[in-house]
Amino acid sequence: MKIGVMGSGAVGSFFGSFFSEAGHDVTYIARGAHLTEMNKNGLTIIKENEKIVIQQAFSENVEDLADCELILFCVKSGDTKEVAERLNEVIQESAYVMTLQNGVSNEETLVELFGKERVLSAAVYVQAEVESPGVIQQSGRYKLVIGSLSEDGQEVEKRFSELFKGAEIPTDISKQILLRKWKKYLWNLIFNPLSAATDRSVGQILDDPYLRQIAWMIGLESIEMAILSGYPLNEKDVQIAFQNAEFARTHTTSMLQDIRKGKVSEAEELVGYLVKKADGHGKSINTLKTVYLLLKSKESSL
Template sequence: MKIGIMGSGAVGSFFGSFLTEAVHDVRYIARGAHLAEMNKNGLSIVRENKKITIYQTFSENVEALADCELILFCVKSGDTKETAEKLKEVIHESAYVMTLQNGVNNEETLVEVFGKDRVLSAAVYVQASVESPGVIKQSGRYRLVIGALSDGGQEAAKKISVLLNEAQIPADCSQQIMLRKWKKYLFSLIFNPLSAATDRTIGQILEDPHLREIAAMIGSETIEIAALSGYPLGEEDIEIAFQNAEFARKHTTSMLQDVRKGKVTEADELIGYLINKASVYKKSLNTVKTVYYLLKSREKNL
């Protein structure tokens, strides 16, 4: 299959590498020093203690994806609308677009651009980072849960799930993908903003009783808005998030990676979405807002 990686950062590059090894025609869209290094020396992926280097189509031009049948959409949330519009101009009308992004609102934007039947979503579970330009480092467990947003995309989701598993990417297919995404979103909101605002890894948050309590309060506020939005999460989902965090103690969250590199985070898109939802339901998110403001203050001083 011809597959495009729209946004070849840590997540896109990591999962794309399996598809390349499975002899699919994979094209990677990237930019800057990361792209320059990939074109010069290839894309290196360090999976636990195994390192592979792949040489494929690396480009900053979305036209390289013109004949792709599947697009793994992995750009930052703030770039979703603009990137999707550019992509729509070049890809075939039969191509599927599957978002591997954080949060639960990118699907809405992609559906506006491509239509509900062509958009798939994936809940991503992986600890990966760009160690240096052209080098991706991963550790721990990894898998995808994918699903369609309409009945028209169900068959495509099943076929892509099979394709991913054949490429050695553990991938389940869910009939309730947005509920799964909200559960992943819950985990992200509990740990991602707090880690970036306090410069702490997930393990350090778990070990600090004060930060751990703040994280739990964020979880409680999040499940309240989730339930009002039609996704019935409960206290048990917060407990599961903390249990899963034990497997990611050494993980530097994506927001903390951005802050440490002097980049703007996805706070406006990821946290802002929840805050906006809460305002619709006339609910207060005192803890979430406090962490958000602390993080925005840190961003301002980058």
């Protein structure tokens, strides 16, 4: 199958590499030093004690995805609308788009452009980062949970689940993929902005009684907003998020990676989205809002 990776950062490069290794025709869209290094020496994936080098098509031109049958959509949330509009101008009407992004708002934008029948979503569970241009470092467990956004998407879900499993990517299907994404989003809300605002790893947050309490308060505020949005999360989901965090103690969250590299994070799209939703409903999520404002202040000084 011809597969395009739109946004070949840590997540896109890591999962795209499985398809390359399985013999599929993969085109990776990237930019800057990361792209330059890949074109020079290939894409290097380091997972545990294994190192592989991928030699395929690396480009900065969206037009190079024109004949792809599946697009793994992995750009930063703030770029979703602009990139999706460019992509919609070039890909085939039969091509499917699967978002591997954080958050729960990107699906709305993609459905507007491509239609429910062509959009799939994935809850991504992986610890990966760009160690240096052209080099992706991954550790720990990884898997995808995928689902169609169409009520009649069972065949599409099955088709792509088999494709992913054939490439040795652990993959499950969820009939309620947006509920599953909200549960993943809950984990991100609890740990991502707080880690970036305080320059702490997940484990350091868990071990600091004060930061742990802040994280717990964020969790409670987040499930209140989930319920308001029609997704029945509860305190048990917060407990599960903390339990899962034990497996990611050494993980440097994506927002913290961005801040340490002097980049603007996805705080606006992932956290600001919920803060604005709360304001619109007259709800107070002051713990999360305070962390969000601290993070925005830190970004403004970059």
